């Protein structure tokens with residue numbers, strides 16, 4: 001066994017979308033960063049960067065733009081110009097339009113693989129970043145001065161010490177467990193079946209969010225005329241959908257969605273995710289900060305999970321850049337206080353959508369119809385819904401306001 005002690009400023013465990021975005025956001029701070037990632041990148045074994053998609057809010061575009069990453073993404077992702085929200089079997093429909101909000105797009109649909117390529121390309125060009133991959137965490141210790149992590153890489157045991165450790169290791173976070181930080185969990189008894197589907201007609205940059213008695217069904221516009229489908233169903237139905245052959249799967253999907261996009265022609269590989277609201281009971285413990293899905297994994301109905309994480313990352317990078325480690329305790333308290341409101345708003349919004357729109361009670365059916373009609377008829381309500389979906393409500397970080405974190409802002 002060989003152990004090697006090194007030092008860095010920030011140690012990030014987990015190189016998924018959250019961990020890699022944070023490493024990029026910290027570039028302007030000049031801090032040295034080491035990333036420990038369990039799965040080899042660019043292989044099928046790495047589940048984070050496959051052909052799944054995330055809907056990026058307009059606010060996330062602003063953040064990526066301020067980080068200088070947007071030009072590398074822009075022509076590989078598709079804009080959402082209109083969001084069409086409807087309730088299967090009921091009358092109400094609401095449309096949110098980019099021109100009514102004065103923005104080029106309400107959001108963008110990006111393949112995880114594309115985001116991964118852009119983020120890792122940027123990290124490869126930053127000499128202050130080192131990636132350890134594949135590597136397994138063995139243990140973690142911390143005291144007043146530092147955090148020490150023992151990990152396994154290339155058949156050897158190593159040790160790293162850092163001023164700060166970020167746990168961005170996903171919903172089942174090992175770091176959270178090592179620190180014995182609890183979670184609160186709300187199971188929705190639903191799973192999301194996702195697939196990229198080619199419809200018969202052009203999607204015209206419209207995202208369809210269709211609420212049905214068994215759960216929401218989203219068709220999001222992708223490049224190449226495809227749509228990213230997120231189909232939420234009770235968990236037992238998800239198992240049935242997963243074993244259907246492509247033809248029967250498309251038939252079932254067509255029945256559920258209807259013919260707004262013509263006849264569905266082709267489907268890519270399907271993946272299934274059990275859905276729950278999982279919140280870490282603490283997001284800061286000493287010199288460790290919990291981020292991304294490790295901090296809060298939420299239902300994908302409103303496409304908010306990564307967008308929320310990116311807003312956390314933007315503020316965190318700003319605060320850490322202002323005063324790296326001189327008053328870390330205060331910095332971390334400020335971070336928690338400033339991010340709490342946004343997280344609570346997203347939990348409440350998402351949870352309410354799931355509960356109101358995923359059942360077949362006729363009373364709620366009327367409430368939904370009225371809700372959608374009212375929303376459509378009242379510009380103020382619509383505008384508020386759009387700002388929330390675009391990640392532009394509440395107090396924004398510098399990156400969130402489009403300000404670069406170059407030396408003049410650090």
Ligand SMILES: Cc1cc2nc3c(=O)[nH]c(=O)nc-3n(C[C@H](O)[C@H](O)[C@H](O)COP(=O)(O)OP(=O)(O)OC[C@H]3O[C@@H](n4cnc5c(N)ncnc54)[C@H](O)[C@@H]3O)c2cc1C
Nearest residue numbers: 014016017018038055169170174292293300303305306307
């Ligand atoms: C069906 C579905 C649809 C979604 N759609 C949207 C959307 O439209 N918009 C949106 O904003 N969000 C969406 N989300 C949420 C979004 O996918 C997540 O917020 C995002 O992927 C979180 O990334 P993460 O890096 O925190 O976690 P993960 O993606 O889980 O990454 C964790 C990383 O840590 C690594 N790792 C794990 N354990 C260890 C360990 N012990 N040591 C080292 N490394 C480790 C993993 O290999 C991985 O690379 C969706 C989620 C689902 C399930």
